[in-house]
Amino acid sequence: MGSPFKADIVKGKVALITGGGSGIGLEISTQFGRHGASIAIMGRRMHVIDAAVSSLRSLGIPAAGFEGDVRKQDDAKRVVESTFQHFGRLDILVNAAAGNFLVPSEDLSPNGFRTVMDIDSVGTFTMCHEALKYLKKGAPGRSSTFGGGLILNISATLHYTASWYQIHVSAAKAAVDATTRNLALEWGTDYDIRVNGIAPGPIGDTPGLGKLVPEEISQTRESMPLYKVGEKWDIAMAALYLASDAGKFINGATMVVDGGLWLSHPRH
Numbered sequence: 001m002g003s004p005f006k007a008d009i010v011k012g013k014v015a016l017i018t019g020g021g022s023g024i025g026l027e028i029s030t031q032f033g034r035h036g037a038s039i040a041i042m043g044r045r046m047h048v049i050d051a052a053v054s055s056l057r058s059l060g061i062p063a064a065g066f067e068g069d070v071r072k073q074d075d076a077k078r079v080v081e082s083t084f085q086h087f088g089r090l091d092i093l094v095n096a097a098a099g100n101f102l103v104p105s106e107d108l109s110p111n112g113f114r115t116v117m118d119i120d121s122v123g124t125f126t127m128c129h130e131a132l133k134y135l136k137k138g139a140p141g142r143s144s145t146f147g148g149g150l151i152l153n154i155s156a157t158l159h160y161t162a163s164w165y166q167i168h169v170s171a172a173k174a175a176v177d178a179t180t181r182n183l184a185l186e187w188g189t190d191y192d193i194r195v196n197g198i199a200p201g202p203i204g205d206t207p208g209l210g211k212l213v214p215e216e217i218s219q220t221r222e223s224m225p226l227y228k229v230g231e232k233w234d235i236a237m238a239a240l241y242l243a244s245d246a247g248k249f250i251n252g253a254t255m256v257v258d259g260g261l262w263l264s265h266p267r268h
């Protein structure tokens, strides 16, 4: 689908996207690039990153890929610095890296719980922590008249109620939302950085949907007007809105983009 936005709404900005090599992260990378941004992608699998960078460059988007695991502070620091060295500034950090699997709580080991907390919650904070010095108003590469940067945390809706077999992810995304609000308060006030989130519902053609939603349920949902499975495009358009000047007064919000699904349990 085309875009309803002008092609220059994030022109000149540099965005670093964790988990940007696939799924929702790659679509955000692509749409940010199509609307004028330069893109750095961070991920654990170099072949995935390489393929994503090639596809971005084939669209004429300036792009670079860096291998790294958000669970490792040294990787976070190195990738943020490499992004700055490559593009000369950093304006937007998108935390899209996530881990998930379905498991009943009684079968989940504490290490399994910790692993997802480490990726989603601690990883998000670690990236924010390392990116701060480049996102601040007046940071290297940012002109003094230019405000601070933007952080976008990809969350979920499952912790708004309760979700079967996803206690680890629910806990992790609740922590992500708390991190979004707390950083918005502190860094918005001190550094003019906006910190927001997006909470997608089930999104088609993503690793998450493949892992979490049985095929027959996602097909049934397709026949329902708003409860259907969303598209990666829907999430990328929300991200673009928040990243553009249109979102300049939005801070500390997590925008739900799920067609209203979490409000109800659609009949399967």
Ligand code: HXC
Pocket (backbone or CB within 6 Å): 098, 099, 100, 101, 102, 103, 107, 108, 109, 110, 111, 112, 113, 115, 116, 155, 156, 157, 158, 169, 201, 202, 207, 208, 209, 211, 212
């Ligand atoms: C039970 C499991 C498990 C499973 C792993 N573990 N998979 N337990 N069921 N299916 C446990 C392991 O037994 C181990 O605990 C601990 O978790 C760590 O496992 P590792 O395999 O060593 O971890 P690692 O190789 O680091 O892999 C991390 C991962 C993996 C999260 C487990 O799935 C991954 O890398 N995923 C990234 C890609 C991904 O999931 N993308 C989808 C995101 S979708 P023990 O005790 O045995 O040592 C998404 C959507 C959220 O996030 C919102 C949905 C609505």
